[in-house]
Amino acid sequence: MDLATSTSGTPTQLGSPPTWDQAREAARSAARALPATTRELSAALGHVLAEPLTARTDLPAFDTSAMDGWAVAGPGPWRLRDGRVLAGAQAEPLADGTALSIATGAQLPPGTTAVLRREHGQVDPSGTALSGRSPAPGRDIRPRGQECRQGQSLLPPGTAVTPAVLGLAAAAGHDRIAVHRRPVVELLVLGDELLDSGPPREGRVRDALSPLLEPWLRCGGELTGSRRIPDDFDLLRTAIAGSAADVVVTTGGTAAGPADFLHRVLAELGARFLVDSVAVRPGHPMLLAELPPARDGRARWLSGLPGNPLAAVAGTATLVQPLLERLNGRAEAEPRGFTAAADLPGHPRDTKLLPVELRARTATALPFGGPAMLRGLALSDGLAVVPPGGLSAGSAVEVLETPRPW
Numbered sequence: 001m002d003l004a005t006s007t008s009g010t011p012t013q014l015g016s017p018p019t020w021d022q023a024r025e026a027a028r029s030a031a032r033a034l035p036a037t038t039r040e041l042s043a044a045l046g047h048v049l050a051e052p053l054t055a056r057t058d059l060p061a062f063d064t065s066a067m068d069g070w071a072v073a074g075p076g077p078w079r080l081r082d083g084r085v086l087a088g089a090q091a092e093p094l095a096d097g098t099a100l101s102i103a104t105g106a107q108l109p110p111g112t113t114a115v116l117r118r119e120h121g122q123v124d125p126s127g128t129a130l131s132g133r134s135p136a137p138g139r140d141i142r143p144r145g146q147e148c149r150q151g152q153s154l155l156p157p158g159t160a161v162t163p164a165v166l167g168l169a170a171a172a173g174h175d176r177i178a179v180h181r182r183p184v185v186e187l188l189v190l191g192d193e194l195l196d197s198g199p200p201r202e203g204r205v206r207d208a209l210s211p212l213l214e215p216w217l218r219c220g221g222e223l224t225g226s227r228r229i230p231d232d233f234d235l236l237r238t239a240i241a242g243s244a245a246d247v248v249v250t251t252g253g254t255a256a257g258p259a260d261f262l263h264r265v266l267a268e269l270g271a272r273f274l275v276d277s278v279a280v281r282p283g284h285p286m287l288l289a290e291l292p293p294a295r296d297g298r299a300r301w302l303s304g305l306p307g308n309p310l311a312a313v314a315g316t317a318t319l320v321q322p323l324l325e326r327l328n329g330r331a332e333a334e335p336r337g338f339t340a341a342a343d344l345p346g347h348p349r350d351t352k353l354l355p356v357e358l359r360a361r362t363a364t365a366l367p368f369g370g371p372a373m374l375r376g377l378a379l380s381d382g383l384a385v386v387p388p389g390g391l392s393a394g395s396a397v398e399v400l401e402t403p404r405p406w
């Protein structure tokens with residue numbers, strides 16, 4: 001969907017801006033997944049599967065003891081064979097009426113009918129006979145293929161590679177897995193008024209967005225750079241034109257103030273506006289544009305986030321996150337549904353993104369959720385998507401959970 005106010009050049013404000021849903025959809029459909037590549041498991045965390053994860057083996061790969069005790073063949077009492085079988089070892093077949101000491105995870109000797117747990121058996125003083133209540137056949141055995149069969153698909157493409165996925169891939173016999181290339185992201189923070197340390201002074205404020213957005217962007221891409229750009233048309237144009245990133249994210253400079261150059265720079269570079277202002281509070285000046293391709297032909301995008309900190313977060317959740325998820329090849333997640341614990345205040349015409357606390361599937365608005373504030377966000381579990389007019393207590397509400405690094 002092209003919500004552009006013009007296909008290139010200076011955007012002209014035509015009619016009302018897109019709704020929040022339209023803007024998110026435009027960001028989702030702006031790109032396709034980046035190409036697949038194979039990576040060592042140790043380098044695959046945070047990527048997304050480009051192919052199904054297929055079992056290279058039955059799991060368990062062999063009949064296994066689920067307990068420490070004895071592998072037994074047939075009903076007891078049993079003749080106790082010398083020795084034992086530990087995890088990682090193999091033993092000779094077990095004759096009917098005999099037992100062999102076995103450890104959890106050890107491969108069962110052929111002929112085993114059940115495992116007798118250590119606490120359920122007694123060895124006679126001679127050490128040659130074992131007694132105890134006969135376990136039902138199959139008891140405390142993890143049979144070969146219980147979890148999966150070789151060749152079976154365990155996870156679909158589009159699955160995010162979490163620590164659990166890495167563990168499963170290793171258990172299923174993989175050394176490398178096929179994942180999508182992650183988008184390269186660069187953050188450009190605009191504003192001559194920003195300080196890098198200490199409290200605000202002399203009309204200047206601390207840069208709150210580099211510390212906030214850098215780790216967030218790292219969750220969705222390879223953040224190669226984060227730079228402060230002075231409020232200067234040429235410097236901004238050079239920084240954007242020269243960026244090798246797939247996605248350039250800027251903060252500040254989206255409005256029409258005396259030092260807000262972003263629209264003019266994008267127009268001059270021949271960018272195509274996909275979204276230019278959204279009917280959402282905070283963050284309505286947020287934008288998404290397709291930049292001219294890189295020298296090697298790669299497509300490139302730029303998302304302009306408003307400078308007010310919560311507005312920048314709203315823009316990240318609305319435009320940047322969906323775009324990065326698409327480039328990463330991630331399957332679209334089901335919306336996270338909650339119930340409003342109390343009334344959630346809305347804007348008369350626009351969607352409102354409201355920091356909320358989540359408890360027992362309910363969402364409660366937090367104070368200090370103004371566009372220039374971060375106090376509510378820092379206490380929150382996510383941003384509630386409140387439609388125009390607000391929601392009354394008990395209504396269903398979608399909540400965007402902000403990503404957390406591992």
Ligand SMILES: Nc1nc2c(c(=O)[nH]1)N[C@H]1C(S)=C(S)[C@@H](COP(=O)(O)OP(=O)(O)OC[C@H]3O[C@@H](n4cnc5c(N)ncnc54)[C@H](O)[C@@H]3O)O[C@H]1N2
Nearest residue numbers: 191206207208209252253254255260283305306307308311
């Ligand atoms: N005449 C109008 N003025 C403004 C409008 C409007 O519609 N008409 N919209 C307002 C809204 S809403 C927003 S949001 C801001 C967007 O402004 P910009 O994206 O151009 O951002 P700046 O002007 O550069 O900064 C706004 C504000 O945020 C502070 N800021 C910027 N960067 C940071 C940072 N890294 N860390 C902390 N704070 C930051 C900056 O100091 C300003 O206070 O425009 C409104 N104006």
Ligand code: MOO
Nearest residue numbers: 282283284311371
């Ligand atoms: O869109 Mo602005 O963030 O409300 O101040």
